[in-house]
Amino acid sequence: MKVLVIGATGEVGSELVKVLLQRGAGVRAFTRKQRKPGAFPDAVEMTRGDLGDPVSVAEAIKGVDKLFLLIGEENVPAELSQALTAYGLAKRFGLKHVTYVSVYKADQFPEVPHFANKYAVEEAIRAGGIPYTILRPAYFAQNERRLRPELTGHGVYPIPAGNQGLAVVDIRDLAEAAAISLTEEGHNGKTYDLVSSEMLRGPDAAATWSRLLGRQIAYAGHADFDGFEAQLREKGSPSWLAYDVRVMYQGFVERGFSNTEDQAARFAALLGRQPRTYSSFAEELAKEWAAA
Numbered sequence: 001m002k003v004l005v006i007g008a009t010g011e012v013g014s015e016l017v018k019v020l021l022q023r024g025a026g027v028r029a030f031t032r033k034q035r036k037p038g039a040f041p042d043a044v045e046m047t048r049g050d051l052g053d054p055v056s057v058a059e060a061i062k063g064v065d066k067l068f069l070l071i072g073e074e075n076v077p078a079e080l081s082q083a084l085t086a087y088g089l090a091k092r093f094g095l096k097h098v099t100y101v102s103v104y105k106a107d108q109f110p111e112v113p114h115f116a117n118k119y120a121v122e123e124a125i126r127a128g129g130i131p132y133t134i135l136r137p138a139y140f141a142q143n144e145r146r147l148r149p150e151l152t153g154h155g156v157y158p159i160p161a162g163n164q165g166l167a168v169v170d171i172r173d174l175a176e177a178a179a180i181s182l183t184e185e186g187h188n189g190k191t192y193d194l195v196s197s198e199m200l201r202g203p204d205a206a207a208t209w210s211r212l213l214g215r216q217i218a219y220a221g222h223a224d225f226d227g228f229e230a231q232l233r234e235k236g237s238p239s240w241l242a243y244d245v246r247v248m249y250q251g252f253v254e255r256g257f258s259n260t261e262d263q264a265a266r267f268a269a270l271l272g273r274q275p276r277t278y279s280s281f282a283e284e285l286a287k288e289w290a291a292a
């Protein structure tokens with residue numbers, strides 16, 4: 001059984017490739033770039049292409065059995081078109097299963113462009129006729145990797161996470177859930193919320209990082225979304241992405257993005273163990289930074 005992994009060189013996809021190989025699946029990895037020899041295990045078949053070029057997607061799909069579909073954040077303006085193209089070609093070539101990476105509460109933030117795109121893709125997949133699994137991951141614990149300059153330099157926790165708490169998932173658990181959906185029976189037609197038992201609250205995150213880094217870390221707060229959006233642009237985000245991220249956090253603070261214990265328990269049942277938590281990843285990351 002061979003899986004075409006779209007997004008294979010990214011954070012989630014590279015973890016998924018490892019788990020699929022461990023589970024004995026064949027892997028074809030889709031990428032736009034020529035990789036250096038040795039960048040991927042020999043067992044992985046690399047294939048070049050671009051999601052914006054259906055001819056290259058069709059070539060990559062021919063000869064595989066299943067599709068893992070992840071559209072990277074840089075592609076928000078084109079996500080709907082790119083995802084529907086890959087899905088449509090998977091259908092044309094008779095693939096047996098598609099696993100799609102959506103987002104937690106995709107249906108509840110219609111004002112956020114990437115949520116709206118993902119929900120539209122979900123609906124197309126539900127109606128499309130190929131066996132499918134939809135994964136709805138929450139905030140990635142691994143996002144915190146990007147916060148090193150703010151945390152270790154300025155002493156600020158900059159994410160406007162609010163006080164109610166954001167649902168969190170570790171991408172290694174997301175990759176494992178994806179591998180399970182692609183290599184085991186019983187996940188067809190299912191939509192899974194990928195959420196852990198511990199929420200991310202702005203003030204708590206600042207306290208966690210103060211403890212882990214041994215210095216005072218202040219929570220930047222969630223009162224000034226104009227300022228937050230401007231900062232994202234200053235740090236190099238394209239303005240459409242800064243807008244998207246701003247309305248997302250504003251929505252989270254105003255309407256909540258937390259999860260229930262039942263949702264975390266359902267994810268634990270899928271994994272056969274408790275999902276990793278925000279604090280456990282933060283501890284790993286702090287040790288990694290200290291050792292570097």
Ligand SMILES: NC(=O)c1ccc[n+]([C@@H]2O[C@H](COP(=O)([O-])OP(=O)(O)OC[C@H]3O[C@@H](n4cnc5c(N)ncnc54)[C@H](OP(=O)(O)O)[C@@H]3O)[C@@H](O)[C@H]2O)c1
Pocket residue numbers: 006007008009010011012013030031032033049050051052070071072073074075101102103104114137138139140143
């Ligand atoms: N960050 C969060 O908290 C969070 C939460 C929930 C859901 N999500 C979702 O998770 C996804 C991000 O996953 P990630 O962090 O693994 O992404 P990532 O590390 O940014 O990787 C993006 C991948 O997409 C590939 N790619 C980009 N443009 C492409 C194109 N035109 N044609 C073919 N491949 C292309 C890249 O491959 P090459 O560069 O090799 O071509 C790369 O493998 C997004 O859909 C995001 O909305 C994120």
